[in-house]
Amino acid sequence: MPLHPSPLRILGHGARPGVKEAEAALVEHYPRLVRLAYLTLPPSLGRHRRVLAAHAAVQRALHGDARPLSGSGAEGVPAPRSGDSPGDGPHTAAYAGVRLRVVRISLAYGRRPRWWPGRVPAPSALRPSVPVVRGLRLFPRAGGMDEFALDRALADVPAPVRAALGLRLLESLSDDGTRALLAEAGVGDPAASVRAAAHVAGNDHDRVRRMLRSDEFDPCTVQTRPSDLLRRRHRVRAGAAALVLLAVSGGGLALSADAGTGGSRSPFPASRVTVPGGALDPAALLRTAPGQWADTSRVDFSAWPPRGGRTDDRKLLERALGSWAGPPADATVTTTPGTAVVPPAQPPRLLFAGELGGEAVVLFHDGGVRVVRYAEPLSGKGSPALDFARVDDADVTTAAALAVSRTAASARYLLAPWVAESTTRDLLAPDMPARALGVDGDGITASVPRPEEGGGCLSWPVMQLRSSERIVEKHAFLVTDLGDIAPVHLTHTPKPGAGAPARQPREATGPEALTGWARTACSLEGLRHSGVRAVNNWQFAEQPLPGTRSRADWVCTRADTWSGPGRVLVQFAEPATSPTARAEVVSDRRNTALCSRFGQHVVAGVHWRSPTGSWYVLAAGSRAVKRIEVAGSVRGGADGPTLAVRAPRGSSFRVDAELRDGGTMSSAG
Template identity: 65%
Template sequence: MPIVPPQQRPDVRRDRTDVRQAEAALVEHYPHLVRLAYVVLPPGLGRHRRVLAAHAVVQRALPAVGGGAPTARVPAQSRRSRPTGEATGTDSGTGTDTGTAYGWMRLRVLRTALAYERRPRWWPGRLPAPAALRPTVPVVWGLRLFPRAGGVDELALDRALSRVDGAARAAFALQVLEGLDASAVRDLLARAAVDDPADAVRRAAGLGSPDRDGARAMLGSGEFDPCTVQTRPSDLLRRRQRVRAAAVAAALCVLAGGLAVAVEESTRATGADRRPAGALAPVLDPAELLRTAAEQWADTSRVDFTAWPARGGRTSDTELLGRALRAWAEPPGSVRVSATPGTGTVPPVEPPRLLFAGEVDGAAVVLFHDSADRVVRYAEPLSGTGGAALDFARTDDADVTTGGAVVIGRTGDGARFLLAPWIAESTTRDLLAPDTPGRPLAVGRDGVTAAVPRPALGGACDAWPVLQLRSSERIVEKHAFLVTDLGDLAPVHLTYTPKPGRAAPARQPREATGPEALLAWARTACSLRTLSAAGVRSVNNWAFAEQKLPEGGGPADWLCTRAETWRGPGRALVQFLPAAASPTEPATVVADRGDTALCGRFGQHVLAGTHWKAPSGRWYVLAAGSRAVTRIEAKGAVRGSADGTAFAVRAPRDAEVELTAAVRGGGTLPAVY
């Protein structure tokens, strides 16, 4: 008879050994791995869900015996490798530690954390994604968890990290927290299935300051520590109401199951009057809308859209509110939907906050704010056959200024704004008339302004209307600021950073209401046209250098106009302002960079150049650098150098010149074009 070989059994004992090694590494380095996951996870999750997700990512990284054991065995001599360059073993000499228990666990943590950003774009932010793309988040009932707040530097770094994708955040964290070099980071990201590891490393380099130890200290602070958290209760009264409502709803569902099916079939046939079904029904119930007390803005440390009360003459119109919520949940074909770049249009996962419901310029308008930091405007015509409109805009980390107003309606060349409850005074002024004082702007009892002329985004640029708003002294004493309409729901906050003083520390952005700021904006306002409808949050004019022009050409200023978007990426325009006969003569744009840290908190050094014609008709190459520049050098068609932050050399009109600068503390800086 034939001899049948014995059935092979998996080496379960070896699997268990490997899993125990991985578990030992996880337990030993758990806080470090959770911090790494927290940095890599999308900041858009919110701090509470990001804390829970970071713990879930690390805990889920531990494989199951027999099914999810490591494919590469963990070497016995490397069972307890350590983070931050202390590993005892490496894989292929790259320094990535993927052959050690810790390195292997770190790789699994990276893969799972990065998978959060590979969820389908249409997947709601708080609804569960497919199992392959999400870890199981621990459940915390009745509490909100937050890492301890850091300082200004930590907050700025967190905002900078939110402006890049997970791959760049992972590259930054691996270099700063793990101490890996660029080559090792690229190798590890490739193993984590990142499409372009080299690009991620390049973008991460734009996040970190030259002081890597400082960046490590910031990432090591409480701001990025999901293992040391503060707790706050969720809405206790609403939670009790929901529990009671859930019990009643369950009983009703049991008694009226058949009737519910019939009603669902009937409402399907009614088209526009269809109500959302399933889990979204209580979320989109007008009775569940959040409403803030009228005076809460003066008694809270969070002065943003969560402090706005519900205003307008139709806040009790449940039919209007219901139509707005249903259009949000499932917009019919007759509703025009628009969103600023990077803003999701999915239904809310929690009842949104009602900010306004009323009539504006022949339309019924409803304004919501939801937990995903979005402002949503629904508008339907009061008469006629026109369709409704649904507009979305991001409002991440809005504050006194960026949360100070919202466009509530537009007609023709004008726009009306809904002002925040803390705005005590409102005027309008023209940026192209810097010496003309502002004119009072009428505001209704519901916070809606009179129509304000809109900047002309095409044709002649002969005026640029802006709002000058002043906060109540109950918030900030004598705080006035400028905002302008660039076509989005949220107007853009305009600021100014003055010229560097001699031997003075670096200046910080300030409100653009002073004479010097207004003169600078008078010559650069028309460049704002290139930023229309781009989801811009704020624009800062930084006067980074001044220069005396050759041949008695007078003084010239160099400005970097930086636009910050709500979704993160920034854009920088470098502009040259020679002496001019008119205070509104447009500046010359000499460089334009998109998706850059240039001229921001993490791009504080800049060098730029341009060709300039002297009154005599001779041409020069001019260059100027920011305050840390100590020497500028030109190579190419002409050669020359000069100490300091300014440089000029005779050159043909079209001469090709390469400009570089030496920076205080060492290093060179190329010119931006």
């Protein structure tokens, strides 16, 4: 592997004072400088060239003045940390100067001349020059889905913003120090770059900092793969043929003609994607044995056997895999939030290949994170479609079905091999019995009505499935269609009992659960196409209504997504003449742990009008709430988990609660 870095300037007796210190600082902190350069460089270079360019940018940082920032010196250089920081030693100022030059060189890659290619010529001293690596492709080790999503987000922002993010989070510079460094590096509006970097990082700087320090952004710890061997072989043969032709003709015209007619052209289309490890070879697809689901402790998509009438159709599987690796220009591609649209890193598992609804459909599982659906029209007219869905850590319920075919009004599902019984029911008709659902020999259901989008929420169809007794006895559960490939698992947590321990979520198939979902099912409308994995209805409090003999339920409806963040609706369900009367949404919180095992306490309040016309502020909390108080234009307090205070209509208030363990919390809305 010939690796030829750009030569460093020879340091002789006339070298500028401080150059040796700069070289020492560069060598000592080489990995962190290369990481900063890699982050700043444009992702359009590709990972291989970006790795090489990052090393080149750092190595070229001694080509010129390696002085620190004017005025501020080494401001913001972090304190010693596990031997990875310049600290306050003799190399601190030199490190700051080297860092400035690394940033300046990395930013120059975005100002390259058109023939490089690029847009604006950079100074000759800053022109890109990368090490030469023949026969190998280098790229950092893959991180997780969050790191991949961050890399995709960074690809959409300018280089100065990426540099600002690295200086703030990796180098721990202050906003002022970052702006000063970017200004010296030639950035036109450094303040705007710092603001944009803060927007990218959001409120969780520590999380983004951890991701930037992961393997995904480490060009010093790389993986290697061979380059396109067939293309290299073709080019060698073409080069040899060109030399022979040149020798025979005795001139350059024949050589020019050979090159112009494709002597170095790849035998594959330009859009063809090369994926290592045979991941796109239909013969390498993983296929689970039909009965393995009953003899494994991992009951998820990895236990699904391949089904359908075209599982041996190599050409169909080739088209599906090729489209996954490089979607055609006319393909319709959809993804659930947080799902990576990248080629498979290894041969995926085949779940289904068959014909349905006028389409040839293929379903793949990539081994842990994603399910991919490919569909092409059987008529040959029309465009293919690709759907990517995140399904990591799926289980008996969340890996129970996948949508194979879908129209505006209905869908057909491929059921897991452990589903022994399938029925349908309407959440808005809790007293109606479930209806049988037909399933063919491949595990494909008959058409299941879908909840109407944008309608009046007159019904909410769900599937009620029962697992085989070889998995678990008498285990029935509900799933519903929210527009993604995998349907959403619905559960229920009963209201607290007097003196009973805290309840845990359970399947929503009992009378109490179905009655509760009848009041809150229409709130699922706002969760469509958002990558929801499961939704739980937690009846966290029951409150007597003043002036009546009735009681109202407080419900926390929590939607958990496959990518992690949750959304919470706190709902107030007062007695109603209709069993399907909608509960009132009191609070809508996003990206919160509320009402999960990591946020087990909740308190909320609402304005309520009694049958006599009097207005109240009602508040209620979960079982750990010891006392509730309201403040604002309404004041009052009460011991226990509920409170009712007379209050004018529309009055402003805030609810605070004291917990039994001495903690406090405020209302969810």
